Every structure is written in C-alpha cells, then in structure tokens.
Amino acid sequence: MQIKATSLDFTPMHERMGFYVEQNILSCCATLVMQGQDVIDYKTFGYMDLETKAPLRSDAIYRMYSSTKLVTSVALMMLYDEGLFALDDPLAKYLPQFADLSILKPDAQTDKDVVPAKQLILIRHIMSHSAGLSYGFIEPDSIIDRAYVRAGLQVLTDFSLDLEEFCDRVARLPLAYEPGTNWRYSVATDVCARLVEVLSGQTFDEFLQQRIFAPLGMPDTGFWVPPEKTGRFITQYAPLDFLDPMKPGLVKADDPIHGQYNQRPAFLSGGGGLVSTVADYVKFLQMIVGGGERQGVRLLRASTLEEMRKNQLAPGVRVAFRMWTMPGTTFGLGFALKQIPQASEPASAQDEYHWGGMAGTHSWMAPNAGITGFCLTQRMPGFWHPFSHEFKAHAYAIAGQQ
Numbered sequence: 001m002q003i004k005a006t007s008l009d010f011t012p013m014h015e016r017m018g019f020y021v022e023q024n025i026l027s028c029c030a031t032l033v034m035q036g037q038d039v040i041d042y043k044t045f046g047y048m049d050l051e052t053k054a055p056l057r058s059d060a061i062y063r064m065y066s067s068t069k070l071v072t073s074v075a076l077m078m079l080y081d082e083g084l085f086a087l088d089d090p091l092a093k094y095l096p097q098f099a100d101l102s103i104l105k106p107d108a109q110t111d112k113d114v115v116p117a118k119q120l121i122l123i124r125h126i127m128s129h130s131a132g133l134s135y136g137f138i139e140p141d142s143i144i145d146r147a148y149v150r151a152g153l154q155v156l157t158d159f160s161l162d163l164e165e166f167c168d169r170v171a172r173l174p175l176a177y178e179p180g181t182n183w184r185y186s187v188a189t190d191v192c193a194r195l196v197e198v199l200s201g202q203t204f205d206e207f208l209q210q211r212i213f214a215p216l217g218m219p220d221t222g223f224w225v226p227p228e229k230t231g232r233f234i235t236q237y238a239p240l241d242f243l244d245p246m247k248p249g250l251v252k253a254d255d256p257i258h259g260q261y262n263q264r265p266a267f268l269s270g271g272g273g274l275v276s277t278v279a280d281y282v283k284f285l286q287m288i289v290g291g292g293e294r295q296g297v298r299l300l301r302a303s304t305l306e307e308m309r310k311n312q313l314a315p316g317v318r319v320a321f322r323m324w325t326m327p328g329t330t331f332g333l334g335f336a337l338k339q340i341p342q343a344s345e346p347a348s349a350q351d352e353y354h355w356g357g358m359a360g361t362h363s364w365m366a367p368n369a370g371i372t373g374f375c376l377t378q379r380m381p382g383f384w385h386p387f388s389h390e391f392k393a394h395a396y397a398i399a400g401q402q
Helices: 011-022 065-081 123-127 143-150 163-171 188-200 204-216 227-232 278-289 302-308 386-399
Strands: 028-035 038-049 102-104 114-116 236-239 250-254 329-331 336-338 353-357 361-366 371-376
Touching (some): 011 028, 011 386, 028 278, 028 386, 065 188, 065 278, 065 302, 065 353, 065 361, 123 188, 163 188, 188 204, 278 371, 361 386
Antiparallel strands (some): 028 038, 028 371, 102 114, 329 336, 353 361, 361 371
C-alpha cells in the first residue's frame, strides 16, 4: 500500500491505539487515514492470535460484518445507474413476496396482533432501514425481534438459507411500522442483496466479484477464507464483560480454521457476510471518496453517490439504537449521515457519512474536513467502541481542517 509522506505527526494517535492492545481491551487494531484518495497514515497494533502472539499482519483478513452493507448498497446502485429500477419502485415489483404485508398494532401483545399495511415498501426504504424490517438481536425482548428468532432469521449464526429463502421468511413476518415512517436497523441490506441477484441474473457473490472486487483489485475480499489464506485470518475475541467496554480481558469467540468462514456459505449476507483486508477495503473507500471512480475504474456516477448521501428518512426521524447513541444522525442510501456534530466534534464533522461492522470495522468519510478514517479490530462487539471514537478524534485533530 502506497503511503503519501506528509509533515503530520500521528504519534499521539498511535500511542493511544496501542494502549487498547496493551491493556488487553483489544487483541489487535489497525488504523488508516486518507486525505482525498491518498493514504497518509497506516499502522497496525497487536496480534493475529493472543495465544501465539503472532504480530498482526499488514495483509490480515478481517470479518467485516456490517461494513459489508456499504458494498451491497454500491452494488445495488450500480444497477440503478443502468436504469434497472427506480428508487420509488415498490420492492414487490421485483420481489413479489413483499406484496401483501402486515404491521404490528401499537398495542400488540404477540406478532399475530397485526393490521394490513397501508403503504408498500419502496426500494429507497429498503436501502435506508426505513422499511419496517428488523433484526433478531438488536432488541431481543421486543415482539418483532422474538418473531425473527422464531422464524430462524438469526443472521449472526451460520445457517443454510439462501437469499431467496431468507426473503421468503422475512416477508411472512409483520413490519414494525408503516414503511417510510420510522428507522430500525434490520436485515434490509440482505434483502438488497437478493434484489441484486434478481436484477442482475447473477448470484450475489458472482456479481460482487465481477463488477466490484476484480475491477478495483480486491483479491482477498469475499464470503469465505480458503485454506491457503487461513494463516492470515485473525482470531476473533469477545470481552469478559459485555457491559463495560473498557474492562480488560478477552475470550476467543471465533476460530480462523474451524469457524464458519472455512467454506462458501449458502447465505451470502449482503448485510454482514464479507471478509476483507485493509488493502482491499481502502480501494473501495477510495472509489467512494473519488466520486465513484478509482484509478480510471468507475463503478458509480458521481451524481449517484451524491444521492446516496442525501437523507432518506421522514422529517424528524433519526437513527436510534438502544445500546448506542448517535444524536443528530439520519440515514441515506447505505450510509449514516451526521447532520449535527456533537459538542466534542469539530464543525467540519458535519455531513460526515459512515458505517461499520459489529466486530469493530468502522469507516467514515468527512468531506468538509477532507479526510477519511478507517479503523479495524476483531472484538465482538466492537462497533461504536471507545477506541473508534478516540481514533476519529485524533484523526480530525491531526489531519482534519478545523
């Protein structure tokens, strides 16, 4: 990876990221900062595996989890550029199982307490998590999430459904609200992956390989890790205390050799299935900040990326999680959008767009500051962890336009 020399001193950031590994809060960490499309800092910390103490490799393979969603969103919008659908097309036009939907009543006691939906799910809803779908783990005590679990839709586990079967099951469940009226993190991007298959006539992994990974030069990105690459696959860990993100102590959560990534999965999760490397994924990010183009390879029109960065939510609706706070954040077509910087953030953080994965792979693009940040670890959960906030604060302070 080519790193452009600058006079900027990233030592304070490196020291702080190293602290998380030294304290056994993270097993590893990698950080990267770009100005425009130029990488100006890249550093690795920690280990491939805590037992062997093998140093973290620069070509290490990471479980990307929900960082996959950005790739899937780009894939679908490539087909939009080809005129194969409109954002206000009903989803049921292409996936007819989503034609007749029901919605949970406000006072529902079970997932059978429903009324017919008044609105159809539009494609812009499915791309912005405003369709009324859910996950089975975000609010595990909710009626809707319990219904997803009973239907066998636990996407964090290894299961044998393909995307078509998955969508069939999702469509049989009630919606959490009328499409387009609220925001709820969900399996919507997995539905987008199926839409890519239907519109393109290819399997989802074939489309990604031929249309994104090969053109950008991303040889280590895919849905599984072949045997010849398992030595580069990082061991994943979980904290001893899930409620205290800064408490030292880690336990193994997924084994590189015997885990679920050792063969091509039946479920090609557009919401969380990819593995990748820093070198691969940064090429994808360079394409994004380059207005859809990297080194002469164009995947998207610049105007399409601008559309993806526009708020798609109803007036007054914001991104909200029970376990994380994202004040002033709305959602576009695949990206979270920072409408209002927090008090601790510079004014140049406004209009930042971002997303990340559950094990701590997080990328953000800040057009007003002229920088992009990418930090990675393999800690479950690791998204919205203090290490990523500190990384961002240092990146803005050192390289951003204040």
